[in-house]
């Protein structure tokens with residue numbers, strides 16, 4: 001017999017999923033905590049969408065595609081100036097590729113948020129009688145790469161109790177929306193800092209390369225393939241083992257910049273910074289948080305029961321379509 005708290009999480013009847021577009025009245029009265037926090041969640045998603053729209057508008061205000069479909073922009077373009085500082089480079093080729101990557105994500109995410117938002121799902125298991133028990137292994141928001149419905153699932157209960165005050169739901173939503181356009185979790189940032197500031201991205205990668213402060217870079221096979229394509233070589237995780245990928249990142253500043261521009265956490269922060277016209281180092285704090293257990297953050301195999309339950313439902317939807 002399971003302890004009462006765990007039984008609550010397992011029982012499907014004690015678990016509720018709310019589509020973003022559903023009226024609040026649909027929430028059964030016993031899930032009152034979700035009823036209370038729904039307006040906040042809706043507002044955070046609205047902020048995420050607004051940030052994408054504002055960043056795109058600002059980007060295109062002084063950029064255009066010429067007749068050869070090449071992106072052109074003045075040297076003092078605000079996003080270019082921002083990326084110059086974030087990436088710590090004046091290399092025109094790197095900056096141009098980064099501008100194109102950033103615009104790619106803005107376009108894709110604009111499309112995501114412009115589409116029907118019933119694909120954003122809010123899950124809860126906190127009922128009147130049984131409160132959700134927080135487990136740090138539970139992702140706060142997640143999406144599944146092969147989900148044909150492009151769903152993003154927000155674990156509503158985790159947001160009340162999560163221990164990192166700087167984690168904001170709208171940033172997490174931007175992170176997940178970027179995954180729908182194949183961004184990668186190379187590095188979960190900040191794992192050791194007070195606030196995820198764009199001025200720290202390069203430091204975070206360097207620390208990861210030196211294996212300092214428990215930062216972590218994931219070796220992603222799709223990314224590696226694309227990188228191989230750009231340098232005219234067939235690359236995969238077999239012929240480029242992790243230590244060699246490490247070396248490549250250290251030696252190739254373009255590759256390092258590409259990692260920044262394709263990293264979901266960084267994309268979310270950059271979009272938010274650009275949209276709100278804040279400096280790349282506006283949030284910088286020197287103090288470091290205690291190092292958190294990175295392996296537990298990135299492991300999808302030891303997630304709590306609620307997460308597994310939602311995943312199995314998504315699989316059922318995906319195969320059912």
Ligand SMILES: [Zn+2]
Pocket residue numbers: 175176179184185264
């Ligand atoms: Zn992610």
